[in-house]
Amino acid sequence: MAAGRPFRGCACFFTSNIFVGSCGMHVRYRDERQFRRDYGRIEAEVQRRKQLVRQSAERKAIISQCYKRKHSQVYTLQDSFLAPGFLEIVRYCTSPDANVHGLLRYTESFSDKRIYRLPVFTEEFCRSFIEELENFEQSDMPKGRPNSMNNYGVLLNELGMDENFITPLREKYLRPITALLYPDLGGACLDSHKAFVVKYSLHEDLDLGSHYDNAEVTLNVSLGKDFTEGNLYFEEFRQDPSPVPKYVEVEHVGTQGLLHRGGQIHGALPIASGERWNLIIWLRSSAIRNQLCPMCDQKPQLVEAEGFGDGFTDTSEDDAPDTVDLCSLW
Numbered sequence: 001m002a003a004g005r006p007f008r009g010c011a012c013f014f015t016s017n018i019f020v021g022s023c024g025m026h027v028r029y030r031d032e033r034q035f036r037r038d039y040g041r042i043e044a045e046v047q048r049r050k051q052l053v054r055q056s057a058e059r060k061a062i063i064s065q066c067y068k069r070k071h072s073q074v075y076t077l078q079d080s081f082l083a084p085g086f087l088e089i090v091r092y093c094t095s096p097d098a099n100v101h102g103l104l105r106y107t108e109s110f111s112d113k114r115i116y117r118l119p120v121f122t123e124e125f126c127r128s129f130i131e132e133l134e135n136f137e138q139s140d141m142p143k144g145r146p147n148s149m150n151n152y153g154v155l156l157n158e159l160g161m162d163e164n165f166i167t168p169l170r171e172k173y174l175r176p177i178t179a180l181l182y183p184d185l186g187g188a189c190l191d192s193h194k195a196f197v198v199k200y201s202l203h204e205d206l207d208l209g210s211h212y213d214n215a216e217v218t219l220n221v222s223l224g225k226d227f228t229e230g231n232l233y234f235e236e237f238r239q240d241p242s243p244v245p246k247y248v249e250v251e252h253v254g255t256q257g258l259l260h261r262g263g264q265i266h267g268a269l270p271i272a273s274g275e276r277w278n279l280i281i282w283l284r285s286s287a288i289r290n291q292l293c294p295m296c297d298q299k300p301q302l303v304e305a306e307g308f309g310d311g312f313t314d315t316s317e318d319d320a321p322d323t324v325d326l327c328s329l330w
Helices: 032-066 084-093 100-106 123-138 162-181
Strands: 008-010 108-110 115-119 153-155 192-201 208-211 217-224 227-229 232-237 248-250 256-261 264-268 271-284 302-304
Touching (some): 084 100
Antiparallel strands (some): 108 115, 115 256, 192 271, 208 264, 227 271
């Protein structure tokens, strides 16, 4: 990180976008009671979000000191965790003659929405990773949840997996791929991320409603376990509304991942049986979002953020570091 350069978040993340869509929208109220009710909800949400960074840091410190890991090896990325097909893709993408057309021979494409499926992990790693996550869930450690839509899952930065697992996965393996698939979204300069695992089961979260991600590019990997149904569905890109939306439904395949644009509206259909764990990585490019906030579509109005931010920086291009290891915490 560049010394003396604080990282910040766009002001829209601390205002009313959760209720009115973005900080650039306005609502006309018919009566003062409705206004006061909604304003109170917005103010409460603003204060809640401002506390998230501090609360997460406190949880991370406790987990670091007190949590007893079951599979310590999964916290440091190794080539043996990665599927041979994934390593072959990375080798191609880092070769001198690599191009997007050649890369597409290694992936499965869906519709014209720039959604791609590719192998990511081995089955053995996925089993060990889920066992570690279950061990953590069964512990008495404090737990933060991924976001306001997923009530079950784990924030991987709190678990201590950022520095030695997610960051090298993003820098060494994913960035060569996204550089070819998403050059217009900063695929060659993804310098931050938010990584978490979500869990779906019959007596917990069953599905996930339509939304888009606070990311330039998203990787969604199906880790397991045994489950039926629960396919992902994709609608239009958020900036391209259609009078007749075209839906694409994509089945989860264990150990394999889906790469898609963060702004692609999507959701998860209900599972019918079993239990499913998914690794989600929101990949961010400060070079892109410093110019236009992905949530409000305006030039970011930066506000101070304690600790980690949301992928924005206030560094000049000359001072910009190669890697900004940031994780949004909500």
